[in-house]
Amino acid sequence: MQKVVSRDVFRLAQVFTISRGSRSEAQVLTVRLTDGDRRGWGECVPYARYGETLTSVEAQIVGLPERFDRETLAGLLPAGAARNAVDCALWDMEAKAAGCRVWDLAGLEAPGPEVTAYTLSLDTPEKMEAQAAAHSHRPLLKIKLGTADDMPRLEAVRRGAPDARIIVDANEGWSAEVYADLAPHLVRLGVALVEQPLPAGADDALIGMERPVPVCADESCHDRASLAGLAGKYDVVNIKLDKTGGLTEALALRAAALAAGYGIMVGCMVGSSLAMAPAVLVAQGAMVTDLDGPLLLAEDRAEALTFDAAGVHPPTAALWG
Secondary structure, eight states, X not given: OEEEEEEEEEEEEEEEEETTEEEEEEEEEEEEEEETTEEEEEEEOOOGGGTOOHHHHHHHHHTSOSOOOHHHHTTTSOTTHHHHHHHHHHHHHHHHHHTSOHXXXXXXXXXXXXXXXXXXXXXXXXXXXXXXXXXXXSSEEEEEOOSTTHHHHHHHHHHHOTTSEEEEEOTTOOOHHHHHHHHHHHHHTTEEEEEOOSOGGGGGGGTTOOOSSOEEESTTXXXXXXXXXXXXXXXXXXXXXXXXXXXXXXXXXXXXXXHTTOEEEEOOOSOXXXXXXXXXXXXXXXXXXXXXXXXXXXXXXXXXXXXETTEEOOOOTTTOO
């Protein structure tokens, strides 16, 4: 099997800031697989938080043996960005070869659109209020927090978008004490979900803590092996294909998490429509869908996903799957 890996850069519509830093572009790896007449492609976004770089992930992909398939891939690469791009490319290849859509191969019902969150960049309260007002027509807004000045920002966003459903992502930026202090205010301001309030290595503090707003595991949940460590801490798990290692494990994690009683959130790194396309399948019926990566870009793939009032639509066959 021939593997071609390219580094692609997509400009962002504006500088995007979270508690860990700012960026003006999305740097992704695109994987193209060719096996005879069969072709498929996928995308991943290496994430420094998990020790990944463009170079290290590319080396993992290039280092794969000549022959492999989806069944053997999990034994060749760990869960993460490299396996994600390859796994999704294999799904795409199989669907094209079979002349059907990926959801048919996976035994899923045909997907429909899902309302997605739109993420507001971290900024001053005044600028975040303006951002919120500009996007107040959107039904679901996500706010990046995790600093010492979170409450003024949250209050400002609520003023700017009084009718929107709001979720917040602390990006591991709070302590247990800070979260306990903020929780009543989150309720007062109508926050629907709190994503990863504490560092993944310190989230045992959530055990026994009152959670008046559902708490979602992001950095604490990568794949099915993570679920055993989440009991008593979280109400929801955030499934991202760059964490699970692709669509195969993402679907398995979704099924296992639902069976264990967790709500489902499906999220993304900042990437193109090619990265979001497989995640739309996982997001069907999810409690929260957060696949707004393409909405943050100034440029996208030629066959981009459709976003409208109904949400993010499944990919066309020309894009993926």
